[in-house]
Each structure stands twice: as C-alpha cells, then as structure tokens.
Amino acid sequence: MKHRFDGISEFVSRRGRVKLIKLLLDRGMTQTELAGEIGVSQPAVNKWLDPHETHPCNENLNCILKLAWEIDKDCMMEILRKELALFEKLLYYFEHRESAYRLET
Numbered sequence: 001m002k003h004r005f006d007g008i009s010e011f012v013s014r015r016g017r018v019k020l021i022k023l024l025l026d027r028g029m030t031q032t033e034l035a036g037e038i039g040v041s042q043p044a045v046n047k048w049l050d051p052h053e054t055h056p057c058n059e060n061l062n063c064i065l066k067l068a069w070e071i072d073k074d075c076m077m078e079i080l081r082k083e084l085a086l087f088e089k090l091l092y093y094f095e096h097r098e099s100a101y102r103l104e105t
Contacts, residue, residue: 010058027071
C-alpha cells in the first residue's frame with residue numbers, strides 16, 4: 001500500500017506553520033492577499049493564527065513555503081531549522097527514555 005508523502009510540510013509543526021504565516025504577514029502581506037495566493041478564504045487564514053482553531057493542511061503549507069521562499073528565504077529557513085532542532089531533541093528524549101514506552105512482552 002502506497003502512502004502519500006507531502007515532503008517537508010509533513011515535518012512542520014503547528015507552531016512552525018503559524019510562524020511561517022506570521023513571517024508573510026510581518027513582511028507586508030495581508031490576510032486577504034495570503035488567502036488569495038493560497039486559494040482559501042481570509043477567515044481560514046485568520047483561524048490558522050488562533051491556537052484553538054485549525055492549521056493549514058500540507059498542501060496549503062506548501063504554498064506558504066513557496067511564498068515565504070520568495071519573500072524572505074533566510075527567515076523561512078531559520079524557522080525550518082528550529083523545527084528540525086526541536087524534532088531532533090524530542091527524538092533524542094524519546095530514544096533515551098525508550099524503556100518507559102516499551103510494552104511488557
């Protein structure tokens with residue numbers, strides 16, 4: 001059975017997705033402009049910024065990444081590097097606490 005793989009967007013947390021959206025908004029893009037570029041409504045973009053609401057799906061995140069690359073590649077890459085560093089720390093913690101997660105056999 002084949003599984004769909006959405007590339008780097010599969011590894012970006014909700015927090016990272018919000019940071020990428022805020023990057024675009026901080027660089028002068030409005031929520032309405034961002035929504036138009038992605039093909040969603042402005043209220044959808046607004047919900048993405050609310051921690052109690054939804055976040056952009058991988059397909060929409062890929063559009064956000066393309067826009068961020070064009071607007072501020074260096075800042076976008078820094079956000080992604082921090083995401084990777086956090087994932088590595090979590091993986092290390094999980095690996096070294098492995099016995100706590102093993103099931104008795």
